[in-house]
Amino acid sequence: MSSVEEYRTKCTFCSVQDDIILKRGPEKAAFFGGNSLFKLYYDEKSKRGLCPRGNFTLELLNSPYRIRKAELFGEECSLEEAIKDSVSELKRIIEKKNNVAILISGNHTLEEAYLAKKLSNDLNTELLGLFPFEDEALLSVKNDFSFMTLGESDVAMIVGDVFSLSPTLARPILDARNKKRGNRLVSLDILKGRVSLFAEHFNVKPGYMSYFLSVLLDYLEGNSKLKSNETFAGISIARIKELAEVLRNSENGQILFSNIYGHFVNPYSIVSKLSRISEITENRFAVIPIGQNSLGVGRIIGGFNNKKIMDALKEKKIEGLIVLGGDPFEFIPKFEDIFGYLNFVLSTAFFKGSNSSECIIPSTFSFEKKGSFISLEEKIVNLGEPVSPVGDAVSDGDFVSDLLSALSGAKVKARVSVPKVLPFMKETNEKKPSSLTNKKYPFVAVGMGLPFHHDRGELSRRVKWNQQKNEPYVFINTDRVKELSLGGKVKIETPNGSSVFRIEDCGNLPFDIPEDIIAVPVHFTENAQLFLCDSDSDGIISPGAVKARIVK
Amino acid sequence: MKKQKAKREKRVVLDVDRCISCHACDVACYESHSEKFCLSRSNFDITIDLPLHCKHCTDASCVAVCPVEALEKREDGLVYHNNFRCIGCLSCTIACPFGVLSAKRVRHIISKCDLCYDMLEEGKEPRCVQTCTSGALSFEEITYEDENERDRVDARVKAKPWRRL
Secondary structure, eight states, X not given: OTTOEEEEEEOSSSTTOOEEEEEEOGGGOBOOOTTSSOOOEEOTTTOOOOOTTGGGHHHHHTOTXXXXXXXXXXXXXXXXXXXXXXXXXXXXXHHTTOEEEEEEETTSOHHHHHHHHHHHHHTTOOOEEEESGGGGGGTTOOOOOOHHHHTTOSEXXXXXXXXXXXXXXXXXXXXXXXXXXXXXXXXEESSOOTGGGTSEEEEOOTTOHHHHHHHHHHXXXXXXXXXXXXXXXXXXXXXXXXXXXXXXXXXXOEEEEEOOTTBOSSHHHHHHHHHHHHHHHTOEEEEEOSSTTHXXXXXXXXXXXXXXXXXXXXXXXXXXXXXXXXXXXXXSTTHXXXXXXOSEEEXXXXXXXXXXXXXXXXXXOGGGSOEEEEOTTSOEEEEOSOOOXXXXXXXXXXXXHHHHHHHHXXXXXXXOOOOOOOOOOOOOOOOOOOOSOOSSOOEEEEEEOOSOOOTTSBSSSSOBSSOOOOOOEEEEOHHHHHHTTOOSEEEEEEXXXXXXXXXXXXXXXXXXOOTTEEEEETTSGGGGGTSOOSBOTTXXXXXBOEEEEEEO | OOOOOOOEEEEEEEOTTTXXXXXXXXXXXXXXXXXXXXXXXXXXXXXXXXXXXXXXOTTOHHHHHOTTOOEEEOTTSOEEEOTTTOOOOOHHHHHOTTOOSOSOOBTTBOOOOOTTHHHHHTTOOOHHHHHOSSSOEEEEEEEOSSHHHHHHHHHXXXXXXXXXO
């Protein structure tokens, strides 16, 4: 057993990038030993542990449902064959001067992002985009954050439910709150979440967060004359003033923003306003993306291109689509319709899902490849020698590199430099939004993250660890369910589309669901039908809360 | 009463003011115990959803009632559950004064916390404690001032056993 060695790596699930220790045997094979199936070790240095998703990290390595062989038109083939066919298809599309779009997930390394950029140059296309789409709104921020200073903050203002999306940040945040009498933890969200249980919570109306922050910003800048009897977005003026004073008087404050699919409307405006609030009040500001390295990948892409890609897809101006690190059927709403006219779809993926792309390449997790990431603390993190990938799985970097070699004949090597933060775009004037609810649509569908969705196979809306298909569910206020005499299942309809959901017991949540809200856990692919995938008023694609109704 | 020598034992302690109900402890336990949930959860009302750990009682009721001696109190303080002896009669789940033994059988037997003794042997803490995201769980030495105090605590537990029937 002396050949078994410990290898430090990072959890693949979110941008917090918690440390894990993996045991590996001869030839870098992941080691599964002891009296349990897996031997997972937590890095005691970081003292942050792992969230429920992170605890499944090793299971993902050896999952029987991972794609192990490349597939062409549904038939297994060798990697060489897949590359050869892909290159001939791509060459044919370029020769006809048609467009190819590339979407790359935020879970890639900087090197892979560089190669994807190179591929877009070689394919003569500007259409290189980042997914998950909600992370694009965060690319203009340079994080001012460290785990150590977070634990020392006298004021922490959390916008969004950080404890649900990145639970391992809970320890430093609660440490900071408990450190000294008078330290404050403030939560701003459109729905109560796990942070609100421990914080002074400001429940802003869905769709109004950007407007609420503009009122707060105006007050901080001394531009507003607020009357004492006014309320903004459901918050009284006295509380807005109190919040402003808390932020102003903090000596070592931290503002954190975290978004998820279908949650905040106009997240780019929210980020921009929070950035200015942090400047005025001299607090640190950081964003927490969903993708492990979205900040790095997005900055290398160097633009906000998702709107162009989605518009081109809808207008049928694209003939080929390359999706690195995901299944387009799972995250692009109504992709079935788009798929019909695309001549070539290539995707790299970990698991067999609904994927029916022409070419599927088995992909690797971050602990199966070398590369560098940008951490939340804005440091370059290098992952050294990985464990061996399963089957024919190949890192997207190696695959794109082979593709580039076959396209141009020259071997391409990734060069990595620290990518620049994108400048803020010009902001549109903030107008008071109209209410999301009306007579026809009395509810608001709000995307919510859960820290756990482990027991039935869905780890996230992008990764399934087994093929059990769980029934998608939503949370609706218990009294409202009784009042409307709803059965076990409901059809939720929004202006964008509809899906059928089971009504889950709200008792499984540690907080209440308001009467007019339908809280939709975002890890089900059925949710994509509900939320908008058009550009918002900021001009970027970021699905937010949307008006909804229940069809019995 | 003559004071006896103080005894130290380590137990998993929950700080209820820090638990964010993320279930990381559940998953760590589930993954490392052949897909059995060895932790129970309390659901007192909508706002409280906390992990419940076996207290590894000094004079454990579950050990006393087990008809096949599948449960034993070890010298290191651990109340150990022998999977091969368990017949799944659920007597222990009824006897447990804290309600931490779940009446849900997994593969005909009960599931019970073993404090991740494989980790303890390596000088590490139980997995639920290591993985806890908010620092709510800790593995701490429980020090009784003397043996008599521990006996008094045990007597209180015995006097008011909680029944889940």
